[in-house]
Amino acid sequence: MTAAVTEVAVTGVGVVLPGLNEPGGLPHGPVAGAAPVDPAALIGKKGLRFKDRATQLGLCMAKAALTDAGLLGPRGLLVPGDRVGVVVSSNLGNADTVCRAVATIAEENTGALSPMDTPNASSNIIASEIAIRFGLRGPNLTVCNGVTSGLDALRWARLTLRSGRADHMVVAGVEPDNDITRRLTGARMVDGGAAVVVGRTDAVGAAGPRLLLGPSLRTEKLPDCAARLADAASGPARDAAAGLWLGAGPSAVPPGAESADLSGWGECSGALGLLQCATAVAWADSGRTEPVYALLGGADGEASGTVWTPPERAV
Amino acid sequence: MSFPITGIGAVTSIGDDPDEIFTSLCEGRSGLGPLRGFDAERFTARQLFEIDDRTGDGDEPGRATRFLVEAVRQAVADAGLPDDLGGIPVLVGTGLRELRSLELWWRDGAPFTADGLDFGPALRRRFGAYDAHTFAGACSASLYALALGWDMLEQGETDTVIVAGCDTVTESMFGLADRVQFDPPALVRPFDRERQGTILGEGAAAIVLRREPAAGRPVRGWLRSVAVNCDAYHQTAPDADGVRASIEQAQAAAGSRPEDIDLVVLHATGTPLNDRTEAEVVAEVFDGARPAFTGIKALTGHTSGSAGLMSLIVALRSVESGRVPPIANLTDPLPEGEGLRLVSDRPLTTPVRVAQVNGFGFGGVNAVAIVAGAA
Numbered sequence: 248m249t250a251a252v253t254e255v256a257v258t259g260v261g262v263v264l265p266g267l268n269e270p271g272g273l274p275h276g277p278v279a280g281a282a283p284v285d286p287a288a289l290i291g292k293k294g295l296r297f298k299d300r301a302t303q304l305g306l307c308m309a310k311a312a313l314t315d316a317g318l319l320g321p322r323g324l325l326v327p328g329d330r331v332g333v334v335v336s337s338n339l340g341n342a343d344t345v346c347r348a349v350a351t352i353a354e355e356n357t358g359a360l361s362p363m364d365t366p367n368a369s370s371n372i373i374a375s376e377i378a379i380r381f382g383l384r385g386p387n388l389t390v391c392n393g394v395t396s397g398l399d400a401l402r403w404a405r406l407t408l409r410s411g412r413a414d415h416m417v418v419a420g421v422e423p424d425n426d427i428t429r430r431l432t433g434a435r436m437v438d439g440g441a442a443v444v445v446g447r448t449d450a451v452g453a454a455g456p457r458l459l460l461g462p463s464l465r466t467e468k469l470p471d472c473a474a475r476l477a478d479a480a481s482g483p484a485r486d487a488a489a490g491l492w493l494g495a496g497p498s499a500v501p502p503g504a505e506s507a508d509l510s511g512w513g514e515c516s517g518a519l520g521l522l523q524c525a526t527a528v529a530w531a532d533s534g535r536t537e538p539v540y541a542l543l544g545g546a547d548g549e550a551s552g553t554v555w556t557p558p559e560r561a562v
Numbered sequence: 563m564s565f566p567i568t569g570i571g572a573v574t575s576i577g578d579d580p581d582e583i584f585t586s587l588c589e590g591r592s593g594l595g596p597l598r599g600f601d602a603e604r605f606t607a608r609q610l611f612e613i614d615d616r617t618g619d620g621d622e623p624g625r626a627t628r629f630l631v632e633a634v635r636q637a638v639a640d641a642g643l644p645d646d647l648g649g650i651p652v653l654v655g656t657g658l659r660e661l662r663s664l665e666l667w668w669r670d671g672a673p674f675t676a677d678g679l680d681f682g683p684a685l686r687r688r689f690g691a692y693d694a695h696t697f698a699g700a701c702s703a704s705l706y707a708l709a710l711g712w713d714m715l716e717q718g719e720t721d722t723v724i725v726a727g728c729d730t731v732t733e734s735m736f737g738l739a740d741r742v743q744f745d746p747p748a749l750v751r752p753f754d755r756e757r758q759g760t761i762l763g764e765g766a767a768a769i770v771l772r773r774e775p776a777a778g779r780p781v782r783g784w785l786r787s788v789a790v791n792c793d794a795y796h797q798t799a800p801d802a803d804g805v806r807a808s809i810e811q812a813q814a815a816a817g818s819r820p821e822d823i824d825l826v827v828l829h830a831t832g833t834p835l836n837d838r839t840e841a842e843v844v845a846e847v848f849d850g851a852r853p854a855f856t857g858i859k860a861l862t863g864h865t866s867g868s869a870g871l872m873s874l875i876v877a878l879r880s881v882e883s884g885r886v887p888p889i890a891n892l893t894d895p896l897p898e899g900e901g902l903r904l905v906s907d908r909p910l911t912t913p914v915r916v917a918q919v920n921g922f923g924f925g926g927v928n929a930v931a932i933v934a935g936a937a
Contacts, residue, residue: 328794329807338679345661346668348734353669356604357740365738366797366924370659370698375925378794384804387792387927388706389698391659391680399695403710410713412790427668431676465649467692516676549682549692 255405256456256558258415259316259444260528263289263308264437264512270529273522276511283424284439297363298376300423300438301340305373306380308442309333309417313381316444317454318415324382326452330414332385332407335374336400336517337421338393339428339436341367346427377417385413390517395543395551396420397520402463402551404445414450418443420521424513432514440518441525458524458531458539461554469544472552473499476540479554491530493523494542519543524555531557564784564816564934565715569643569770570875571636573629574862575611575763579636583862583872584879587887588909592861593763594749600733607739607746610731611763611863623663623672627684629766630654630728633868634689637724641770642779647691651720653711654681654696655703655727657866657923662732681728691724700923701829702790703727704767705870705931709788711771721773727868728766736762750864751891752830752857753837753899760831763863767871783878786916786932787815793926800839804928809847809920812930818916820851823932825880825917827873830857830889831864840920841898848902854912856880856905860890870921874931877917881935886910 262270266281268289286295286303290310295303313319318326344367351359366372371389378387386407390400397420404416422428424438445460446453464479466472473495492499492506500506509515509522520543527539536557544550570580575593577583586593593611599621602608613629616622634652638645659679667674677683680696699706704727711723739762740746747758775781789811793804813820826848829840844855858876859865865872880886892906914935921929 329791332792338676342661342664342679345664345732345734348737349665349669349732352604352733352737357606357737360738360741362738362742365742368732368735368738369657369700369924370661371657371700371703371923371925371927372797375700375792375797375927378792378925379796382794384792384794384807386706386709386790387699387925388710391696391698393677393680393682393696403695406710406713406717406719409717412709412713431664431667431674465693467649545677549686 254448255408255445255460256448257443257458257528258446258454258456259312260525261308261311261315261442262525263304264439270525273509273526273529274507294380299341299344299367301337301421302373302376304439305335305377305419305421308419308421308440309377309381312417312442312444318444318452319381328382329384331383332387332413332416333374333377333383334388334390334400334404334416334418336390336396336520337373338391338396338517339422340373341370342431343425343427344368373421383417394545396517398541398543398551398553401460401520401524405460408445408447415444415446418445418521420518422516422518434514437513437515437518441521443521443524456558458528459556459558461556464552466550469550470499472542472544472550476552476554477501490537491539493526493539527555564786565771565773566775566781567769567783567785567878568772568776568779568781569637569641570782570878571633571640572767572872572875573613573632574765574865575613576861580875580879584876587858587861587876588885590890593863605740607743609761611761613764621666623666623674626660626662626728626730627681630681630726631684631688633766633768634724634726637768637770642776643770647689649693650691650722650724651714652685652691652694652724652726653707655699655707655867656696657700657703657729658732658735659696659698662730665733700925700927701866702870702921702923702927702929703867705788705921705929706790706927708931709790709929712788715771715773723771724768725771726766726768727871729865729867730764731762749891750832750860752832752860752889753841753896753904754892755894755896757832757834757837760833760864763865765862765865765868765872767868767875769871783881784934786934787812788929788931789815790929795926798924800836800922801926802839802843804926805839805843805922806847808928808930812932816932818932820848823853823916823918824914825877825886826853826855827877827917827919828855828857829920829922831859837896838898841896845898845901852903854886854905854910855902856886857889870919870929874919874933877919877933880914881917884911884913886912
């Protein structure tokens with residue numbers, strides 16, 4: 248089976264959640280009694296000091312996804328680093344550093360600040376630290392786009408790959424849980440997330456495709472996005488009932504279709520789109536061949552959506 | 563391939579639109595002033611390049627959004643686009659988003675919700691834009707957004723895209739820099755032997771980029787290429803190899819040799835290490851070629867997220883007018899830049915057909931754009 252045009256596919260996945268490190272368990276919801284993720288236990292203590300929580304979690308999931316994609320071995324990257332880029336989706340990653348700093352200045356002065364916090368004041372810290380740790384010299388992006396960020400990050404990764412700026416992109420969605428993020432969102436945060444590696448199917452060193460990424464849709468309202476997604480499916484998948492719907496309200500899921508609910512993991516914000524994608528990879532890995540429809544959007548706000556297809560269905 | 567730029571807009575401490583900013587640069591007017599939004603007693607450094615728009619005492623939230631909306635409004639009007647942008651993508655590069663509003667919420671209890679961190683909701687309210695995207699990318703953010711805009715046109719995803727950048731100064735960023743800068747600079751002195759560091763500034767810039775020129779509308783210049791990469795080297799220090807690779811990629815993609823380039827608008831922040839690295843790399847890349855080199859940060863400050871696009875708009879004005887503003891506060895060039903044709907003292911009058919724009923950021927995120935006049 249050869250595609251006429253270069254496709255973009257997920258080739259690796261990494262899940263970093265309390266009590267869960269593989270995508271298959273995502274639809275079952277949180278693991279009872281699980282302790283918070285311990286990054287040092289996952290990737291070792293070296294290099295974690297002074298990094299904020301979101302960056303530590305991001306490094307863990309990037310390592311897991313790169314390893315799963317066969318791009319990272321015990322001695323480092325197995326493909327040229329200038330052809331591998333990074334997209335991180337995070338809305339609240341450095342909110343704690345920023346708020347703590349401004350409170351310290353108000354209570355004392357700048358002399359009381361820790362200089363080690365300096366890099367964390369910049370919102371692109373997670374993506375740049377992933378690049379530094381694994382030697383990824385391709386395009387390096389941080390998407391902070393509210394509720395749709397995770398699916399948007401995948402959109403930009405796919406665009407960057409199709410335009411030839413890179414062969415592989417690590418796409419990570421991560422949000423930390425702390426007092427500041429809880430007060431800001433009014434909810435317990437996911438304190439973790441997921442990463443995938445997406446690549447051009449013609450790229451050197453690419454593992455077998457696990458899930459094909461379709462084009463992205465953007466609409467003014469969430470229900471329009473759901474309707475257009477159902478229409479966008481082609482061929483045998485035209486019957487939208489045969490598939491998995493993620494992020495759609497019950498009324499938007501076509502009768503007979505399956506759906507999964509990831510809301511039990513806490514407020515996921517920028518991590519949600521990547522948790523959806525990881526769920527879709529598990530769906531395809533389990534042998535399901537029907538497409539996965541993913542949606543993100545606020546009640547009255549704009550929405551992003553896409554269709555992911557298990558590779559067996561690709562024509 | 564090249565794409566026409568059909569509208570431009572910008573605001574900084576030295577001007578409320580691109581014309582005023584360009585005139586200020588040519589006349590050497592600086593936006594440096596005493597701290598307006600922070601309590602000066604708590605900082606060693608006491609100066610910033612702020613936009614003087616606050617209405618009361620102390621600081622107020624939402625200013626990055628305000629500057630962005632104004633720059634986009636200008637660019638949209640310049641391009642003759644409808645005021646309701648609908649599905650036209652708006653890509654915003656920023657270093658610090660609305661983190662200043664987050665700070666005022668945490669410290670003073672100013673009203674704020676998490677969805678106010680990015681610019682999507684404000685662009686939706688003001689322009690009806692529902693395909694708006696906020697990218698956080700340190701000091702090259704707006705040129706990174708420009709690269710994505712290029713890709714969208716090239717891949718046929720849109721016929722028109724608006725690319726913007728904006729930043730105010732956050733107290734956390736200013737304060738953390740202040741913590742490690744014991745002897746703050748009195749001036750920003752890009753590429754000067756006596757440079758002592760950079761000073762942050764505020765601003766926003768926006769352009770409208772199209773696949774084809776619009777009938778009956780002027781073209782402000784042509785975008786020939788944008789290259790982006792990452793040093794993967796250090797959080798704050800630059801790496802010559804990464805910087806060089808981004809310049810070479812941009813020139814190759816544009817089909818421009820070093821000798822084809824008439825003007826380079828440098829990143830030139832006035833920090834000792836960054837300027838040295840940039841000078842070494844451009845001296846090597848342009849060895850044998852003689853472009854003019856300039857930079858704007860001595861007068862605008864380092865405007866972070868908007869800096870790259872601001873430099874690009876200045877490059878377009880130089881292409882159009884044949885005038886290159888000087889690097890202010892440059893009296894004694896750094897040794898690594900001695901062979902470079904650095905514009906200083908007064909504007910240089912010279913034909914500019916092709917210009918290169920450099921943007922290099924925290925975390926080693928490099929971006930280089932090449933623009934040209936009428937083909």
